[in-house]
Amino acid sequence: MSPEIRAMQEAMERHGYIAEAPIATAVFLAREMRKPLLIEGDAGVGKTEVAKVLARLLDTELIRLQCYEGLDVSTALYEWDYPRQMLRVRMAEQAGSDPSQIEEVIFSRAYLLERPLLSAITRREGPPVLLVDEVDRADDGFEAFLLEILSDFQVTIPELGTIRAEHVPYVVLTSNRSREIGDALRRRCLYLYIEHPSLEKEVRIIRSRVPGASERLAEQIGRFLQALRRRKLLKSPGVSETIDWAQALLHLHRDQLDPETVEQTLGCLLKDRHDLGDLTAAELASLVGEAQIAEAPAR
């Protein structure tokens, strides 16, 4: 492994993200090539976290744009502050000012509400990290618009003219693959698919994120999750669920798994009625057994 990538991996770990080689490589390349990074993977594998850790690592601001269906330019880019403009006009009228002057005033930067995309390119203190979260939820039209921003990093506001990026931001896009991301957008980016973590990595994550968990508990949780994911589930639990669960078990003062506790807290992991219903008590017990027995020879 090249020293730069190893350094990246270590830096990410220092900032609380345990990154396997592919993740560290992708983040390294995205930073060096100054290209947006498109991250896909199941829910809860830590896609958003990559952007957060990148911001911490570069010691810069994280600007987040959460996508949703019907997201439009006025919530993503900019909007004029209509009420303030209106008040300004009223005040000017009473003072008897020149109308053309008023227009110049109310269509200035002071009356512009910056939304995430615009603030990402106008930030003066160095490049920020721009996180475009769940880009698959926005509609195709928005994707095309995003493409334009990501290639030029400039925005044209009719009343103001063109605003160019002070610094080109680091961009991270995430997608849950609820729909296919267009080829054009994909091509503009580097691409990373994050898998569910391996047992070893998951245990390390639990240990680092839930420091109160004992090594034994962390390992049992990790084994249980690995076994659970091998089953055919509608919604496989991600790392974020694992962490929630570990915290829940800690609050219940458990330091190892037992079938009863697991059954009571299963809602932390399985969030689908069918998945919960499909898991019988006997199967649960065998999963718990698997988590415990596998550990015995290692002791």
Next chain:
Amino acid sequence: MSSEDLIVHLARFAGALRERGVPASLSDEVDAATALTLVDLSDREEVRQTLRIALKIRKRDAEAFDLLFDIFWGTRRAGAAPIDPAARRSPDRARPLQRFGGAPGGGSPETDAESGGGDADVPGYSPEALLRRKPFEECTESDLAAMERLLARLALRLATRRSRRLVPTRARGAVDPRRSFRRALATDGEFLRLARRARAVEEPRLVVLCDTSGSMDSHTRFLLCFLLSLKRAARSTEIFVFNTALTRLTPWLSHGRIASTLERVAAGVPDWSGGTRIGESLAQFVDSHLDEMVGAKTVVLIVSDGLDRGDTAVLSRAMRAIRSRAKRVIWLNPLLGDPRYEPTARGMEAALPFVDLLAPAHNLESLERLIPQLRFGGGPCGPMNPLAA
């Protein structure tokens, strides 16, 4: 290896990927070339990861990528210089590709290399075109996976129709003067917030009745796949399956992956792949669901080969009841793909008078042509109907 050799090699590799239907465009190659300058070329795993990231290899293409990577970038050679298939040797290395049905009739190494380079601006669309016409019963397991993806994309087109109706919207849209003025009254005549309106998206309302009996077996998986994708595009879609009895699938289909849903369904439906009683099943539908589910805007889609073992009188009565309420009744028959087929099966004959459109459903292309017909409003049912003449 010199950087020029590396680029040539990379181009060949990308060409081979395209031949296998993995999209890798020229701009991806440029990214990959840039990325390779940044990493440790002697670390094969790192090169693999770098290429995956820079060429944007999706999860589903990962297997094909790994296979080709091993061929092109040397397999078991650890240490010093793993990527050293010198330009002279690499054509030989590329040759195993022909096994995958790559370059047709590619003879000498030179022509292989050239065809790889010549394809640079042609993304791998041809496999898709072939898939569209391949009859379902001839498909292999890997075709299935590719088709499932095509189907999903196809079904999405369904929901993109915008009606002409303008409805109030919180998001973008044209200014709605009437509501804006009205709103302004509340703020003493000031237009603090403009009301907007946009064209409504209309989801088609669909009720699907799908035959899962033994005679339909080779088609069922696909058709269900297609139906599941439809359900995703138009959420109000209701899906029933029938063989000897009717089962409402909709509650089973909440969400999740298509493959696991199919397994769930096959396990839960009584008499899957058994015999058929189309008439009785449809009658059951009429009795218990017709009123609540089928209205003047609903398109009813029946998928069956019409090979019925039941009473045809029951069938025509049920069809009449459905026809009387639905906007349109479409019958999809996989057997219709065969030019020699005539709808003489007894069940088909009995149902035909009440069917607005009889269409084939034996390959992707036929399903693709069906989409506009399913949209709310539909089109004239002339050209597609083989019985219209």
